Amino acid sequence: MHPSSMLAGGGVLAMTAGLAWAAAPSPAASPIYGVTIPKGYRDWTLVAPAQEAAPLDELRAVVGNRKALNAYRAGTRPFPDGTVLVKLAWKHAPSPDFAPASIPGAATTVQVMVKDSRRYAATGGWGFGRFIDGKPADLAQHETCFACHAARVKDRDYVFTRYAP
Ligand code: HEC
Numbered sequence: 528m529h530p531s532s533m534l535a536g537g538g539v540l541a542m543t544a545g546l547a548w549a550a551a552p553s554p555a556a557s558p559i560y561g562v563t564i565p566k567g568y569r570d571w572t573l574v575a576p577a578q579e580a581a582p583l584d585e586l587r588a589v590v591g592n593r594k595a596l597n598a599y600r601a602g603t604r605p606f607p608d609g610t611v612l613v614k615l616a617w618k619h620a621p622s623p624d625f626a627p628a629s630i631p632g633a634a635t636t637v638q639v640m641v642k643d644s645r646r647y648a649a650t651g652g653w654g655f656g657r658f659i660d661g662k663p664a665d666l667a668q669h670e671t672c673f674a675c676h677a678a679r680v681k682d683r684d685y686v687f688t689r690y691a692p
Contacts, residue, residue, distance in 0.1 A: 558666040560647065562639050562656030565592070568613045572596050575691035578619070586631050587616045589688040594642075599690040605652060606684055610642035614688075635659070640686070651677060651685045 556563050571590040579585045591599065592611045598604070620632030637658045644652035655672035657664040676685040 555661075555663070557639075557654075557656035557658075557663040557669055559669045560641075560650075560654035560656060562641050562654045564637060564639065564656070564658055564661065565611050565613065565641075568592075568611075568637075568639075571613065573691070574599060574612070575688050577688065579616075583635075584619045585616045585635060586619050586629065587614055589614045604684045605644075606642050606686070608642050608644055608652075612640045612686065612688070614638040636664075637661075651681070653685055 552558075552561050553563065568590060571592055574589040574591050574595070577587040577589065579587060590613050592609075594607055595610045595612055598606045598610060615637055616635045618632035618635060620630050622628035622630045639656040639658070641647075641654040641656075642652055643654060647654045650673040653673070653676070655669060657668055657672070663669075673685070676687070680687050
């Protein structure tokens with residue numbers, strides 16, 4: 528099932544059941560998936576850093592909640608429901624204090640993957656959200672997430688980042 532049909536299905540459910548909770552999605556939530564920025568993620572544990580070459584030219588850090596870290600350390604796959612991974616990203620800037628050093632410049636995106644094997648059964652159990660200045664990116668961007676993760680790392684439960692010891 529294509530992810531956008533999940534949204535349509537949810538709409539039908541809301542109409543037939545007439546439930547308040549299924550009303551219009553929050554403007555803070557990602558299209559298709561309804562994922563929001565998790566509270567407190569900035570205090571979560573580092574899984575690994577990453578660097579992306581030009582044109583994006585970014586420094587990144589992937590962090591995870593307790594469930595994510597437990598699964599990483601125990602090698603549990605698929606990740607259990609309730610796992611949340613967040614990728615922070617910044618422009619790559621030279622240090623003004625010491626030329627050979629690179630430091631984070633302006634923040635660019637915060638990206639989120641939430642494991643809920645029933646809700647997101649059509650996309651490997653993962654819901655996706657990309658946020659720019661705290662606001663969700665558009666539908667077109669959210670249509671790309673699962674396809675790229677599925678094409679390259681399906682055998683690792685759709686997760687690229689490995690735990691950096
Ligand atoms: C063209 C391929 C591609 C697309 C499209 C893509 N990603 Fe990723 N994603 C990656 C790669 C590669 C990584 C590994 C970390 C890095 O290099 O930044 C990653 C890492 C992540 C992570 C950290 C967990 C992991 O898998 O390592 C999250 C969260 C994430 N992406 C969310 C998203 C969201 C949300 C979208 C859609 C809005 C998206 N991604 C679209 C390639 C992609």
